[in-house]
Amino acid sequence: MLAKSGQSIGKKLTKIKIVDADSGEKGSLMRVFTLRSFIFIVLNLLFMPFITIIDHVFALGEKRQTLHDKLAKTKVVKQ
Numbered sequence: 638m639l640a641k642s643g644q645s646i647g648k649k650l651t652k653i654k655i656v657d658a659d660s661g662e663k664g665s666l667m668r669v670f671t672l673r674s675f676i677f678i679v680l681n682l683l684f685m686p687f688i689t690i691i692d693h694v695f696a697l698g699e700k701r702q703t704l705h706d707k708l709a710k711t712k713v714v715k716q
């Protein structure tokens with residue numbers, strides 16, 4: 638679902654989606670799932686809870702992008 642529309646069921650309900658940070662268009666499966674989700678899950682398993690805290694601190698920045706969004710070059714936008 639993320640690769641097709643940039644939305645999971647929860648994102649559809651909250652009317653947000655994941656897009657490419659540069660172009661604002663739908664992200665590829667590689668970026669949306671592999672980089673954004675899978676790598677972040679692995680980092681959480683290795684460095685919990687530190688990586689979660691760091692991720693949330695990144696969200697306080699000017700662009701409001703979390704660490705996993707920056708790594709995947711994606712951003713979350715309202716529909």
